[in-house]
């Protein structure tokens with residue numbers, strides 16, 4: 001196993017130092033041959049952890065596979081991703097989550113932690129075999145029907161009760177389905193102007209309010225996926241002040257883009273929950289800095305060309321995220337490295353209970369890390385992405401920062417900005 005010396009690296013924004021990677025861990029042993037990497041001006045972060053990735057395998061390997069999504073993740077600076085359950089077949093049995101977990105191990109580019117479905121077939125009628133998924137080789141701890149909301153309050157209560165026994169967590173896609181029937185974009189001035197059916201903020205806020213009360217009642221852990229409105233932030237703020245065991249994520253796109261983009265009728269901007277207003281964006285940024293929103297999660301949602309390059313109404317919601325997330329967060333937060341390490345690595349690793357991830361880069365720690373060049377700029381070219389899909393909303397835009405290298409347990413998965421395998 002090659003040993004590496006990262007010369008003059010800034011660890012999470014600190015003053016330049018040398019970091020040695022040997023036998024899978026951060027080491028202080030300078031003996032023997034060391035492969036030197038000139039890391040002057042580069043920042044080392046604990047490997048990024050994504051709580052919300054759609055890898056599409058099994059079922060839509062034309063849009064993404066565990067391998068292509070893993071490569072996109074490594075190139076984005078990630079060392080672990082949680083794979084959403086809305087595959088085909090749905091990841092609602094021990095068999096399917098074990099399959100995804102095994103494919104992740106075979107690809108060997110990031111740790112792929114499967115998320116299990118809450119209900120059979122994501123149909124919202126009957127609890128899936130949560131216990132069997134938890135005790136499977138995939139060791140599932142997060143359950144989600146993402147793509148759909150667990151709308152039935154009785155089922156949601158049962159799910160929260162069930163996972164409490166093994167310290168599991170229910171990750172909710174908060175969308176009251178009766179309030180979003182036929183919705184095409186955020187309900188507001190722009191939807192009125194365009195004549196498109198709106199997705200009101202209250203459809204998200206009502207479910208979060210209900211679910212924090214259920215989580216409080218049961219004493220179980222709730223995670224809220226892709227929070228998108230200022231009102232949701234207020235509900236979360238109050239719940240956290242009361243000590244409810246709730247965590248929340250925001251996506252890079254909800255931190256940057258607004259509903260005005262729907263006026264282009266370019267379906268690349270169609271996403272669920274939809275892009276909101278500038279006021280919502282400002283509230284989300286503030287909540288992320290404060291910690292009312294705990295983490296940035298990508299909601300990386302690859303879609304095949306025919307599902308995206310069509311009329312707005314027929315296009316699937318979702319956009320790519322893994323290969324641009326850190327750049328977007330850098331452009332939003334600036335070089336607040338400790339905050340970035342917290343919201344993109346330490347806290348998501350803790351929420352998902354991923355041992356060996358999100359740990360400080362101290363001697364003896366697992367060498368899961370990424371090297372960032374904050375001064376680099378790049379123009380996003382969809383054809384150059386490792387994802388099998390092309391639906392990035394940042395095509396042609398110039399973004400700050402570049403991932404130079406990523407290490408998973410001491411082995412490079414990315415070197416010189418290129419995937420190693």
Ligand code: DOR
Nearest residue numbers: 146147271272301317318
């Ligand atoms: O935009 C979205 N795309 N939101 C979701 O909840 C699901 C996701 C997908 O699977 O494409």
Ligand code: ZN
Nearest residue numbers: 146147173225
């Ligand atoms: Zn979702």
